[in-house]
Amino acid sequence: xxxxxxxxxxxxxxxxxxxxxxxxxxxxxxxxxxxxxxxxxxxxxxxxxxxxxxxxxxxxxxxxxxxxxxxxxxxxxxxxxxxxxxxxxxxxxxxxxxxxxxxxxxxxxxxxxxxxxxxxxxxxxxxxxxxxxxxxxxxxxxxxxxxxxxxxxxxxxxxxxxxxxxxxxxxxxxxxxxxxxxxxxxxxxxxxxxxxxxxxxxxxxxxxxxxxxxxxxxxxxxxxxxxxxxxxxxxxxxxxxxxxxxxxxxxxxxxxxxxxxxxxxxxxxxxxxxxxxxxxxxxxxxxxxxxxxxxxxxxxxxxxxxxxxxxxxxxxxxxxxxxxxxxxxxxxxxxxxxxxxxxxxxxxxxxxxxxxxxx
Ligand code: F6R
Numbered sequence: 515x516x517x518x519x520x521x522x523x524x525x526x527x528x529x530x531x532x533x534x535x536x537x538x539x540x541x542x543x544x545x546x547x548x549x550x551x552x553x554x555x556x557x558x559x560x561x562x563x564x565x566x567x568x569x570x571x572x573x574x575x576x577x578x579x580x581x582x583x584x585x586x587x588x589x590x591x592x593x594x595x596x597x598x599x600x601x602x603x604x605x606x607x608x609x610x611x612x613x614x615x616x617x618x619x620x621x622x623x624x625x626x627x628x629x630x631x632x633x634x635x636x637x638x639x640x641x642x643x644x645x646x647x648x649x650x651x652x653x654x655x656x657x658x659x660x661x662x663x664x665x666x667x668x669x670x671x672x673x674x675x676x677x678x679x680x681x682x683x684x685x686x687x688x689x690x691x692x693x694x695x696x697x698x699x700x701x702x703x704x705x706x707x708x709x710x711x712x713x714x715x716x717x718x719x720x721x722x723x724x725x726x727x728x729x730x731x732x733x734x735x736x737x738x739x740x741x742x743x744x745x746x747x748x749x750x751x752x753x754x755x756x757x758x759x760x761x762x763x764x765x766x767x768x769x770x771x772x773x774x775x776x777x778x779x780x781x782x783x784x785x786x787x788x789x790x791x792x793x794x795x796x797x798x799x800x801x802x803x804x805x806x807x808x809x810x811x812x813x814x815x816x817x818x819x820x821x822x823x824x825x826x827x828x829x830x831x832x833x834x835x836x837x838x839x840x841x842x843x844x845x846x847x848x849x850x851x852x853x854x855x856x857x858x859x860x861x862x863x864x865x866x867x868x869x870x871x872x873x
Contacts, residue, residue, distance in 0.1 A: 521666065524860075526670045531716075534839065541679065542701065542702050554655045557611065557639075558639070560609055561609050561611035564592070565599075565612050566613045571754075572621075574749050575677050575680070576613075577593050578838050580593050582677075585699075595623070596627045600623060606634075611636070613638070615680075616640065617661075617672035618642070618868065619640065619644040619645075619647020621649070621871070625648060628649060640656040642659060665868075667867070673842060677838055681701055681836060682701065707833075708836050711830040711831075711840040716843070722844060725848065734762060735763065737752075737810075739767075739771060740789075742791035744837075748766060748788055751763075751788070751842065755852060757866065758849050758860055760864075789814065819831055
């Protein structure tokens with residue numbers, strides 16, 4: 515049940531620290547060594563390229579996964595929409611390995627790609643929140659997301675679980691392959707930091723609600739911008755905001771705005787900037803100036819180490835590669851409050867179903 519929460523979406527957002535702590539217990543030992551089946555790691559270690567297939571929010575989790583896999587294993591990783599790959603199969607490397615991300619394990623678009631993989635003898639692993647689901651049963655291997663039932667149509671805790679479990683696999687695989695970055699990656703400590711960080715974000719929800727009321731609700735459209743790891747987070751943040759609040763939102767690689775879309779910025783257009791990447795933080799500030807000069811209302815969501823006076827939401831420090839675990843929660847709450855304070859049915863946005871079993 516929802517307990518004291520108004521909506522399942524808020525309950526599930528608030529469950530995320532618990533999910534990360536549970537995943538730590540479930541997938542890491544006392545010393546932070548990943549506990550992943552040797553058969554899965556051995557099969558992955560034979561791959562010369564990883565292909566991640568998913569839809570919607572799970573696809574966005576896959577985009578973060580690509581960065582984790584490439585950082586910790588050096589295996590090139592491609593992420594695709596299952597719906598596209600099913601009928602326009604991408605070119606394969608010599609030794610491909612397919613990873614399916616699916617909260618429900620029933621997404622028809624992903625099932626089509628898995629059937630093709632089976633036909634071609636391509637090994638596959640499904641990460642899902644429903645261990646008895648079709649995608650879990652039909653893939654060669656499966657791993658549980660362990661997020662607990664997700665009732666709200668808008669996916670929240672399954673996304674963070676997908677990012678965390680991909681980090682576990684990437685670390686296990688990288689360590690097996692002797693990768694220095696994998697050995698040095700402090701996953702256990704950073705999962706703990708992320709859990710604490712999410713708690714801080716959740717305890718700041720009044721501020722987030724005020725921002726949603728002041729800047730988002732009055733607007734018909736909005737933009738999220740980010741660079742580096744914040745770019746895939748911007749895509750997920752935009753999906754979450756538009757699907758529950760009906761405010762048309764696009765996520766952008768920040769510098770791409772000036773290559774055309776900046777023409778849509780008017781007085782009062784909300785632009786939400788995510789800043790976790792030290793390499794591009796100064797460039798982000800420049801991109802913010804560009805939209806401010808056209809009248810945008812900018813909300814900044816910034817890592818503590820990069821914060822300046824006047825920033826709106828300051829994020830506690832977590833390893834860059836796990837920063838999406840915390841950043842995304844601010845954006846989930848912005849979406850939640852934009853929808854709730856508009857009086858919408860947050861848990862059941864119009865036209866949507868929890869699992870999409872048609873192509
Ligand atoms: C958005 C959302 C959808 C799903 C997508 C894939 O909040 O929930 O975009 O992520 O339909 O579903 P699964 O993960 O069940 O394959």
